Amino acid sequence: MRIIHLSDTHLDRTDAPNGRGVNATESLRLMLGELRHQRDVDAVFVTGDIADDGAVEAYTTARELITEFARRWNAPVFFTTGNHDEREAFGKVLGSGHLAADGTERAEAVVGSARGERAAVSEVGGWRVVTLDSLVPGKVHGWLGDEQLDWLRGVLATPADAAHGTILAFHHPPLALDVETQRVFGLRNPDALADVIRGSDVRVVLTGHFHLQLFGLLARVPVWVTPGVVNRIDLTTRPGTERAVRGASASLVELGGATGPMFHTFHARDPRAHETVYELDEERTRELIERYAGADESRNS
Secondary structure, X not given: OEEEEEOOOOEOXXXXXXXXXXXXXXHHHHHHHHOOOOOOOOEEEEEOOOEOOOXXXXXXXXXXXXXXXXXXXXXXXXXXXXXXXXXXXXXXXXXXXEEOOOOOEOOOEEEEOOOOOEEEXXXXXXXXXEEOOOOOOOOOOEOOOHHHHHHHHHHHOOOOOOOOEEEEEOXXXXXXXXXXXXXXXXXXXXXXXXXHHOOOOEEEEEEOOOOOOEEEEEOOEEEEEOOOOOOEEEOOOOOOOEEEEOOOEEEEEEOOOOOOOEEEEEEOOOOOOOOEEEEEOHHHHHHHHHHHOOOOOHHHO
């Protein structure tokens, strides 16, 4: 199973540079163009922050560009929501988020919750694909509510094809480096997810959000964080600060076989790669952390 994994396209309603001088649509075109020579692609995943401000036009652009890219392999495309996304606009254009290469709906089941979360399941090449919704409206961090986790537990109670397993995808990573922005802005209830997937047939968890590549384990399940398409976070800065640089990135995920899963990161050949997009000093970084830290969502789950 060969997957092209994209995340954090941050498209807006116009095909023009954003307030930080990056044309997000052009970054996506550039990345897809670089990936056109890949072989035997079975699926394409886009794990959230598809739109920068939830605009319908942004989802329409994403659907057109990415399904056209996937069509050369007749590969399905799986989209999930991120903290910048807006559920109503996402659903209006992308439906369940599980699309065939021609853009038609292919989800076998879609579940909603009282909180508005949308999760879906379908199958590709013997692999079960489950997408979850970790979006908390108005917040940067992620949360998976009890209804969604109970549904996931029910799905996993029946194993998928014995020769394969389940691919789980959502936006907010359930792990973090010793970086305060990651700890505060990631998934706030990873232990609850770990309890559900422990001992199940989940073979990999695919996420985004951090705009850098990161690998770890949750309940002994491999977790992959793919870097962003719109820009990349550079961790060579002084602790307590943050810098984003130009450069679209994506991943190849290979599942199955004696050595799987395997992960490889692609970087688009951007002549302006590594130029600073923004840089936050310690004071500004602390302000953002204090603004968005807050309490978790447990009382509302």
